[in-house]
Amino acid sequence: MTKKTKITIDYSRCGDGNGIDPRECCKCLQTCAPAVFLLHQTLGAEEPDPFDPKKWRVTPQWPSLCTLCMNCVKNCPVNAIEVKQ
């Protein structure tokens, strides 16, 4: 298999770790041709059940479809996204 792409979002800049509300922005969602990102209410991979209907975050759900175009990185107003291969 080819190298895995790792996409991370700093939730202290955007999302439920005290960042801005992603619903007000959505730039990453809209500039990513293969629709790698998913906007949803908080429920992370790490925590058992941190569900909060008032809190939202963006998860890079399909990194294997990323074309490394870097549109998301360039367009994120708070520099929250990192894409690495």
Added chain:
Amino acid sequence: MCDLCMKHGAGGKWYLNSKHYSDKIAEQYNLRDFLLEQYKNFEQVSMRKVHGFNAVGLDYRLRMPVIGRIMKNIAGNMLHSTKPPSDPFKPEGHIGQVVPLEDAIAILEECAAEPIIEKNCMCRYMSRGIKEACCINFGVMSEIISKLPRFIPEKDKFHLTRKEAVDRFTAHNKKGYIGTIWFGPFPYINNLCSCENPECAGIRPRFDFGIMSIHKAEYVIQLDHNRCDDCRACIQKCPFKAIEINPLNKNVKVNLDKCYGCGVCRHVCPQDALYLCPRDTIPEVRGRY
């Protein structure tokens, strides 16, 4: 006919069997509470662990040879489940099929239970952050959505007559949106969608990962080479990348294996060269849904 028609079609297509649309079915399976719970929590349902698997990080695991195949089978079986629905946090019994415009109109005119509504598409919201009214719902599902304001379109009409529903669906289809009909959950049909790829969360598992989340249509496209003038308009329009250029003679050709039979390419052909045929009459794709 696909396996869904064989099992649930009563001799015809499963989605034209009006039994599946009745309020009685919804009540028999207690789907009022089930659907309310599911749609109240819609924007976190896909993040919940299912069978111990977490949606986050699923992607690369699905691409692993052995584990990937096992996971795809588990997911496919769950979506095909015909057990009485029990857990609103699992996509059990949520299987669908691509439908061309003609069959969608037949559904709306002959099968759909009233009231008919059109709600905001949640796949587009979660994948693009935009709200667009293009999910047509029927019966009990319409009643439930009426209680959830975030699904109700701000600009477009919410309650539709049959005729309005046909007009809305037709407009979406002409734009190139893929018609899809769903059990949600089995055995109740309540959703006629107009989807896009890669935005639709029901199409992506099949298209990108080979999970049987949706069946190809009962049809497949045919191209009349006597009419086609190779303008290539249809290539752009096909949401499944099924129309290609023949490397030998540079003519436009259909890759039958990739065609989902949605029929939206027809809407842009200036020569009327594209037409749908029943899938089972074309030997290369017979029985392959």
